[in-house]
Amino acid sequence: MALLSGNEAVARGAYEHGVRVATAYPGTPSTEILENIAGYDEIDAQWSTNEKVAFEVALGAAFGGARALVALKHVGLNVAADPLFSSVHTGVTGGFIIISADDPGMHSSQNEQDNRLYARFAKLPLIEPSDGQECLDFLGVALDLSEEYGIPVLFRMSTRICHSMTPVEIGSRREVEVKDYEKDIGRRLLIPAHARRRHARLEEKLVELRQAAEDSPLNRVEDGARKIGIVTSGISYQYAKEAMPDACFLKLGFSYPFPEVLVRDFAKRFDCLHVVEEGEPFLEEQIAALGIPVVGKERIPACGELDQGIVARALNGGAGGKGRGSEPASTPPRPPVLCPGCPHRGFFYQVNKMRLTVTGDIGCYTLGALEPLNGMDTCVCMGASIGNALGFEKAQGRAFARKTVAVIGDSTFLHSGITGLIDMVYNHGTVTVVILDNSVTAMTGHQEHAGTGKTLRGEPAHAVDCQELARAVGVKHVKEVDAFDLGAVSEALAEATDTEEASVIVVRGECILRIRDRWGPALAVDPETCTACGVCLKLGCPAISRDAEGKAVIDASLCVGEVCSMCAQVCPKGCIEVGKGGGDR
Amino acid sequence: MKGTVDLMLSGVGGQGIILAGNLVADLALDAGFDVKKSEVHGMAQRGGSVVSHVRFARKVYSPVIVEGQATHLVAFELMEALRWIHMLVPGGTLIVNEQEIIPSGLTTYPKAIREGITSRCSQTVFINGGRLAAEAGNVRAVNVALLGALSKYLDFDVSEWEHAIRKRVPEKWMDVNLKAFEMGRVG
Numbered sequence: 001m002a003l004l005s006g007n008e009a010v011a012r013g014a015y016e017h018g019v020r021v022a023t024a025y026p027g028t029p030s031t032e033i034l035e036n037i038a039g040y041d042e043i044d045a046q047w048s049t050n051e052k053v054a055f056e057v058a059l060g061a062a063f064g065g066a067r068a069l070v071a072l073k074h075v076g077l078n079v080a081a082d083p084l085f086s087s088v089h090t091g092v093t094g095g096f097i098i099i100s101a102d103d104p105g106m107h108s109s110q111n112e113q114d115n116r117l118y119a120r121f122a123k124l125p126l127i128e129p130s131d132g133q134e135c136l137d138f139l140g141v142a143l144d145l146s147e148e149y150g151i152p153v154l155f156r157m158s159t160r161i162c163h164s165m166t167p168v169e170i171g172s173r174r175e176v177e178v179k180d181y182e183k184d185i186g187r188r189l190l191i192p193a194h195a196r197r198r199h200a201r202l203e204e205k206l207v208e209l210r211q212a213a214e215d216s217p218l219n220r221v222e223d224g225a226r227k228i229g230i231v232t233s234g235i236s237y238q239y240a241k242e243a244m245p246d247a248c249f250l251k252l253g254f255s256y257p258f259p260e261v262l263v264r265d266f267a268k269r270f271d272c273l274h275v276v277e278e279g280e281p282f283l284e285e286q287i288a289a290l291g292i293p294v295v296g297k298e299r300i301p302a303c304g305e306l307d308q309g310i311v312a313r314a315l316n317g318g319a320g321g322k323g324r325g326s327e328p329a330s331t332p333p334r335p336p337v338l339c340p341g342c343p344h345r346g347f348f349y350q351v352n353k354m355r356l357t358v359t360g361d362i363g364c365y366t367l368g369a370l371e372p373l374n375g376m377d378t379c380v381c382m383g384a385s386i387g388n389a390l391g392f393e394k395a396q397g398r399a400f401a402r403k404t405v406a407v408i409g410d411s412t413f414l415h416s417g418i419t420g421l422i423d424m425v426y427n428h429g430t431v432t433v434v435i436l437d438n439s440v441t442a443m444t445g446h447q448e449h450a451g452t453g454k455t456l457r458g459e460p461a462h463a464v465d466c467q468e469l470a471r472a473v474g475v476k477h478v479k480e481v482d483a484f485d486l487g488a489v490s491e492a493l494a495e496a497t498d499t500e501e502a503s504v505i506v507v508r509g510e511c512i513l514r515i516r517d518r519w520g521p522a523l524a525v526d527p528e529t530c531t532a533c534g535v536c537l538k539l540g541c542p543a544i545s546r547d548a549e550g551k552a553v554i555d556a557s558l559c560v561g562e563v564c565s566m567c568a569q570v571c572p573k574g575c576i577e578v579g580k581g582g583g584d585r
Numbered sequence: 586m587k588g589t590v591d592l593m594l595s596g597v598g599g600q601g602i603i604l605a606g607n608l609v610a611d612l613a614l615d616a617g618f619d620v621k622k623s624e625v626h627g628m629a630q631r632g633g634s635v636v637s638h639v640r641f642a643r644k645v646y647s648p649v650i651v652e653g654q655a656t657h658l659v660a661f662e663l664m665e666a667l668r669w670i671h672m673l674v675p676g677g678t679l680i681v682n683e684q685e686i687i688p689s690g691l692t693t694y695p696k697a698i699r700e701g702i703t704s705r706c707s708q709t710v711f712i713n714g715g716r717l718a719a720e721a722g723n724v725r726a727v728n729v730a731l732l733g734a735l736s737k738y739l740d741f742d743v744s745e746w747e748h749a750i751r752k753r754v755p756e757k758w759m760d761v762n763l764k765a766f767e768m769g770r771v772g
Contacts, residue, residue, distance in 0.1 A: 003610055003620060029625075107625040131621075164623040164648035165610055235648075242646040309651035328652075329701055331668040334597065336633035337689035371690050537692055542632055546692040 004168040006161040009132035010071075010099065011036030012168070013139030018176030019043055019069055020094075021061035023054035025415065026444035027073030028108035029162035030101035034071055035447075038456050042173060047447055047456045050382070050415040055080035055098070059087050059152070062096035063188060065179030067143055069097040069155075074115045075381065079416070081118075084152075088124045089198040090188045091150040093179050095143035098124075102158040104278045105305035108443075110362070110381060112304070114279030119154050119256040123202055125209050126154045126256035127218065128234040132166040138253060141218060143176075149205055149212075154256075158278065160235045160305065210257035218253030219262055228315065229270035231263065231283055236306055240276040243312035258286040267292045274315060278306045338367050340543040341519070341560030343483035343509025344436050347407070348375030349539050349570070350490045356405050356497070359388035361417070363409035364443045364511075365436050372540045376407070383408070383416025390420070390429040398430065402497055405432045411441040411449040413466060418473070424502050425474040432496040432503045433475075435466050436483070438511040446514060470504040477501060483509025486569045512560055520561030521579050523568055525552045529575035536567040536576065552576070589642035590739065591650045595669045596661025597686050598635050601728030604753060605659075606637035608732060612741055612749040613641035623648035632689065634665060659735050661714070661728065662686050664694075667701045678738045679706045682714040682731055710734060717768040723758065726765035733769020743770070 004012065011033050014022060022045045024034040038045040044061075048054035054070050061068035072080060077100050084098065100118070103109040119126035127142045129135045135157065142153040186194055213219060228247040232240045233255050241249065250266045252259070267273050267287070275284040275296035284296035299314035300306065338345050348368035351358050352375050360366055360376035361384060369376035378388050389406035396404075408417045413435050421433060441447040448454040453463035470478045477499050481488040489507060496503040512519075522543070525536075532550035543558035544567060554567070554576070561578070568576040592609060596602045603624060610622040618641040625635075638650045652671055657678045660666030666681040673679060681702060685694045702709055712734050714727040721730065729750060736746050747763060754762045 001614065003607075003614055003622070159625060160623055160648055163625060164621060165607070166621050166648070167614060167619065238646040238648065245646075305649075307649050307651045308647045309654075328671045329667045329705065331664055331698075332688055332691055332695055334632075334634040334664070334668075334688040335690070336598070339632065534692075540689060542687075542689055544692075545687050545694075 001167045001169055003165045004132045005032065005163055005165050006129070006132050006135045006157055007032035007163070008036050009135040009168050010129075010139055010155075010157065011040070012170055013136035014043060014069055015040040016136065016171050016173050017140035017143050018067050018174050019143070020066040020178065021058055021068040022046075022071065023048050023058045023068075024071040025049070025051045025054050025076060026441050026447040027051075027076045027101075028444055029103055029159040030071045030073045030076070030099065030157075031444045031447065032162070033099060033101070034456060045456055047449060049450050051076035051079040052083060055083045055087075059083060059092070059096060062092035062094040062152075063090070064094070064181055066094040067176050068094055069099060071099040072101065073109065074100055074102040074113050075109060075111065077115055077118060079382065081122075084118065085122050086190055087152050088122055088202055089190055089195055091198075092146060092152060093150070093181075095146035096152045097139065097142050097146065097155050098152055099155045099157060101162050102156065102279070104158055107159055110379070112279065114282060115154070116156055116255070116282045117280055123206060124152050124154050125149075125213070125254065126156060128156050128253055128255050129161060130234050130237045130251070130253070131161065132164075132168040134253065135161065136168055136170070138218060141216075141254075145212065149209060151205055151209075156234065158235050206257050210259065213254045213257055213259040214261050216254040216259075219255075219259055220251055220253075221266060222249040222251060224248045227270065228274060229266060230274045230276055230315070231266070231287065232276040233283065234278070236276045236278050236311075239306050239308045239311045240315075242308035244315050247315070252283065255283065260290055263287055264290060264292070276300060276306070276311055276314075335370060336367060337370070337542055338364065338540065339512055340541055340558045341512035341564040343438055343507070343512065344368055345373070345539055345541065346483060346486045346489050346566050347434065347436060347507050348373040349566070350486065350493055351375045351405065352538070354490075354493060356403050356493070357392065357400070359385045359392065359404070359406045361385040361406075361408040361412050363412050364438075365407060365409055368407075370540070372538050382412055383420055386417055386420030386424055386433055389431040389433070390424050390427065393429055393431055398500070401430050405434050405493070405497065407434045407436060409442070410435060410437040410439065410451050410466060414450050414464060418469065421470060421475065421502075421504070422473045429502055430500050432493070432499070432505060433470075434493075435504065435506045437466060437506050437508045440511050440514060442511045442513075446511065466506055467504070475502050475504050477503035478506070479504070480506040480508055483507045484564060484566065486566060512564065515563065518563045520563065522556035522559035522561055523554055523565060523576050523578055524556075525554055526575040526577065527551055529573050531573055533572065535570050535572055539566055539570060541567060589640060589645060590657065591655045591674075592639040592657045592659070592735075593650055593655040593669060593672055594637040594639070594659050594661070595665040596635055596682075597665060598632050600635070600661045601725065602635050602637050602661055605728040605732055606639050608749050608753045609639050610641070611752055612745055613639070615749065616741060616745060618642060619645045621645045621648040634668060636669060657735065657738060659731055661731065663698050663702070664688070667698055670702060670705050673706065679709045680731060680734050681709055681711050682727065683711055684715055684727075712769065712772065714769070717772055718765050721765035721768050722761035726758070726762050729754070729762045730765040730769035733766040734772065736766070736770050
């Protein structure tokens with residue numbers, strides 16, 4: 001028995017159940033699935049440039065007869081939604097699993113969409129594990145199901161499954177041979193004539209799959225002494241079971257196509273059913289459609305995560321709001337922040353000073369939106385910054401564009417920023433695009449990407465050069481500056497925003513957490529000359545605070561030293577010096 | 586141990602909270618308990634508030650602790666004790682590291698945090714984990730020093746704790762961590 005996170009367990013499941021190809025683009029809470037799979041030599045594991053490509057590579061592998069999976073965060077599946085909807089029509093030869101790691105409560109996401117709805121929308125079977133053991137075991141069931149019915153399977157996890165550790169019994173690998181490839185354009189080539197037939201076949205498969213769900217051991221009744229009937233799935237099962245262990249449960253692990261007969265039989269024993277589910281009323285609506293009286297979202301919140309307290313109050317008749325316990329004390333928030341020495345800090349300091357409008361994107365640099373940097377106006381989704389900036393120019397005109405920049409990270413630029421840049425040039429946009437290049441996918445925990453020169457397994461690979469790429473799509477004004485040189489950043493911004501054509505600035509500085517060998521003795525403020533003006537504090541560096549007299553002090557245990565020295569550059573009195581602060585970082 | 590142990594560890598990203606949680610979870614699993622442990626990765630790494638939930642009993646379903654139910658709260662930072670103190674069950678064990686880390690957006694540490702803690706929990710155990718860890722040989726061992734303090738309130742033998750530390754801590758830091766644990770337990 002080992003304690004594994006859901007992500008570790010599902011990776012183990014991929015290994016044990018004969019998966020040969022696994023793909024992903026990093027995204028919390030799914031990232032560790034591929035990182036763990038990469039530890040198994042039997043599985044060809046890769047970071048893809050974005051989720052759509054990741055999906056297509058894994059689908060191609062399944063066309064080619066291998067067991068394959070793609071692991072995505074919930075919004076990542078939006079990026080891959082196009083091939084998703086087609087893949088249920090083409091079907092697959094090798095088992096193909098689409099892991100969706102949803103983020104109820106939005107711990108690290110821009111929304112909390114419930115991807116179980118994709119199962120109904122795209123018409124594919126849905127498997128919902130509720131702990132680590134089920135992640136491992138259900139993955140095998142899902143792969144068998146995928147191969148038996150020749151259809152992709154949606155495997156839905158959520159943050160509290162991905163990142164919770166639970167005891168898991170592990171086994172050994174079962175090799176599943178790659179099946180021979182046979183050309184079959186009637187299935188795999190979706191021209192309308194083929195697709196019409198495939199749609200009809202899909203509807204037949206869904207009927208067959210509904211029967212499979214009725215008979216599946218993944219759907220089970222757990223009897224209890226208390227005459228309350230609860231239908232639930234995924235992590236919500238754990239909350240409900242904790243809240244009312246002696247109730248009767250119908251636990252659904254294979255929840256779409258919806259096992260109607262099973263639910264009807266269970267419902268007969270009660271006046272009304274309770275449905276406990278996070279997010280959307282996915283099970284509830286399907287039960288209500290059967291004409292069964294059901295209590296669900298009228299008591300269980302649709303927003304945020306559930307827990308056993310919320311569920312207990314709901315099952316006992318109250319609305320599932322805040323619970324007992326003393327009121328939380330009032331404490332200042334402690335939001336995440338750009339690290340001391342972060343190369344992104346200087347850029348945001350300058351755009352704040354220059355009062356630019358900044359369309360933003362997804363990554364560590366989104367933290368530049370917070371006080372005191374205040375360096376961002378929008379953040380929508382991966383790659384949106386550049387299109388948004390062009391839209392601003394269309395709405396507000398050329399003069400506005402002279403005070404507008406789009407900001408995007410290197411990994412996000414390759415993910416989906418490049419298409420926006422092509423669009424900008426093609427449609428005569430003149431906004432400046434700033435690529436904050438820290439040479440890694442940092443926010444999700446330092447993953448390689450197509451621009452870093454290394455694969456997921458650390459093997460050497462071609463490194464895409466963002467400057468060359470920008471020139472190739474027609475940007476004439478491309479410049480690279482050192483992220484730690486604030487004067488150069490400021491100068492490049494002034495020049496580029498003045499240009500009446502599209503321009504790109506690559507602000508280059510490696511993620512400070514990846515260059516610890518260059519950290520040195522902390523900088524220090526000379527208290528004799530410091531006038532407590534507070535300019536250095538506008539950098540928002542966690543290492544800088546005020547002393548009792550309001551003068552700046554640098555925490556030697558946090559400062560990374562001369563490699564950054566942005567505070568010394570902004571100090572108008574020149575009273576911050578390198579190499580004076582000591583410290584052993 | 587009767588009933589469920591609901592241990593919450595709170596602090597700031599980078600303080601070694603996740604390792605400490607893993608260590609207690611291992612310890613409980615090895616002692617034959619059902620264990621669930623939960624925390625959130627991602628944004629929290631960037632100097633934000635971090636909590637880890639560790640629950641163990643004969644049978645545990647949910648991986649999270651709800652407000653007013655934590656039997657033990659170990660706060661790695663002063664304000665992160667006050668932020669989560671409402672999670673503690675009345676009479677629960679509260680261990681607080683006296684370290685102060687200024688949150689982003691503020692330039693000085695807020696006042697009266699310690700008073701806020703003691704007014705809500707009179708039995709609070711304050712520990713200078715940084716000093717203990719430094720005396721043991723490395724300030725980064727503060728997480729294990731705090732586990733040493735916690736060990737007095739959980740029903741495991743010292744040998745079981747040592748076994749768990751050996752499992753999770755790299756060999757070259759072993760002696761420092763074992764010493765930090767002992768100092769936390771005594772201190």
